[in-house]
Amino acid sequence: MPRFSVIVPVFKVQGFLGECLDSVLGQSYADFEVIAVDDRSPDGCGAILDEYAELDPRVRVLHLPENVGLGRARNAGMPYATGDYLFFLDSDDTLTPGALRxxxxxxxxxxxxxxxxxxxxxxxxxxxxxxxxLARVLAEAGGGTFTAADNPEILDLLMVVWNKVYRRDYVTAHDLDFPPGYYEDTPWTFPALLSARRIAALDRICVNYRQRRQGNILSTTSRKHFDIHDQYERVFAYVDAHPELDRWRPYLHRKMGEHCLDILAKPDRLPASDKGEFFRRTAELFRRHRTQEPVPPELRVLQGGYARYRARQRAAALGGALGRRGERVRGAAATRVKGIWSRAHALRPLDPDLAVYSAFSHRGVLGDPAAIHRAACELAPHIRGVWVVRQDQAEHLPPDIEYVLPDSLAYHRVTARATYFVNNVSWPGILVKRPGTVHIHTHQGTPLKYMGADLLGKPGARHGVDVPQMLRRADRWDYSLVANRHSELVWDRAYPCHFSSVRTGSPRNDVLVGAGPADGAAFRSRHGIPEDHTVVLYAPTHRDHVRGGHADRFDLARFAEDLGTGRTLVVRLHPSLAEGPARGLGLAELHRRGVLVDATDEAHVEEVMLASDVLVTDYSALMFDYANLDRPIVVHADDWGAFTAARGAYFDITAQAPGHVSRSYRELAWLFASGCWRDAESARRRARFRARFCEFDDGQAARRVVRTLMLREPDVPVSIPAPAAGDVDALTTA
Structure with a gap:
């Protein structure tokens, strides 16, 4: 008996069917059967299914003699299911890798x-x-099981059949099946969830829900949308047959009203001539199932006639149009006020003791600008430092940080009069550089992949990037901080502007230079990592050639297991992926289960590095910072060719790596199993890498920036060793 019976109803999806089936049959977890139901599809779906069944014995195909629709096609497959759990997968959707496991x-x-x-x-x-x-609902559901009454938010999720699996014995015991018509998921999912005594949640993306250009069947204009009334009648009939569910009547009554009004409000669902009838049938259903609970204000329209509903819709549309016009007028007025405000303050002299800081597009007190600010507070306390921070990050700031919100009047006031501007991202284009101001650009690390003007030769990588505008913003830089001569050469080429390169080192790396093992204790304690564990930090970079920017290069759970006892895997995704779907593809769930530690949300990456004993990365600039710790680094370069073709690189990291290079998961696992990740050859490569890329990082970078660029004091220069042979030519020969 298999663990899963994956039931796939098939109709007119020949262009997507192969991808759907491949996503199932290619799963690492193999204890399943596929029951594919050909719903008399008029295209080539039937033949495609037969080909898959011939190649894989786990696939069984049912050819229906006539088209019965999505719900009844699922019903046709259920009697043949032998798995413990039923999984209904639509034939144009796909499973994500590792979903069944x-x-x-x-x-x-x-x-x-x-x-x-x-x-x-x-x-x-x-x-x-x-x-x-609403992914947070799954994340907050906890580790155990619950009922819908325990956690009613579970009913706020998309009420479809395919984002759940169902114990087959439970389905049989409750006689669940799919009715004919549109919205067939409604009378399945509500009974299934309301009757369940034990529901569990998995905070992981398991299905890619394809949004087709022409939309799905529910986006078509048809009288079949009237089926929604019959489907909710079936839900209420189920409640009638199960008195223990009577408490859910007010909720279902409200849900039904909202659902029907939502269909009615969409311009492309019902023929115009049918909307009055749809409203009247909805109102009748609403009256028939009304409870003693007060009718919510947004549903009271169902207590009046269709003419009143139309009048309210027209009034709402008019109000919306006027509101949008008012917003535009108010927005234009606010822009004029801010412009006048800025110009007024621009007429005043610069404040020689005012510095404005920002990092990572106003995400907080972070990176090089934060290190420079700390040094300025110590060496130049008379210079007032003001940070530009987004509203959603302001509450996380330390209490002693003075800040302004982007584009606020306070922002325009301080940016109009500040003398010093420190940022690792270029300031917005509307910021005018006044004579006498000092713009210090810190960058975000040593560049490996193409940047700036070099992206002009990589059309895929520069998609959505306005390179000329980027260079116009860089024209405001006075100083560009560099940690090594490689960076100095790259920035001169990538940003052909009028700045001066300053060999200060990277201020953010001051805490890494000379750091000891105890410096990462706070991070380890916060995440429950034993003191005697070897911490392996895995930090992959963003990929321009991959949809969404991220693809798991290997199975993280397997890697954590293969590392063995006494080792903890810590994963930090690229910051650009922190709020996207990448973490939902398994990382968040593995963190919850204690398989690994997800450090993506850690504000200060320096803490994460200090807590680790070895870095595994692909092409992330983090490796250049990490080299300051003089701890082992492993470069996992299984797609180096694709990465360089899409983005471009200034040198071959596989030939000039800071440690051993793996080109497959097998090689990566062997490096750790054999202990080679920290052998003499690893140390030799790391020493050569550090000499080249950490040459100006001496732990005094932030102080050097403040003394030389803000206080205009002479400073002891960085000790620069003679360049190794070929270093100066590395940029042009890569």
């Missing part, structure tokens, strides 16, 4: 619940990917 592990962990709810991501035809906006 994650689901199976969660089922075992929660001791076979009635229903398991998991996450999904919308994948758009034009290339975008967006995670379920």
């Amino acid at each position: 994650a689901i199976a592990d969660r089922l075992e962990e929660t001791r076979d619940p009635d229903v398991l709810v998991f996450d999904y991501a919308r994948t758009y035809w034009w290339g975008g990917t967006r995670r379920n906006v």
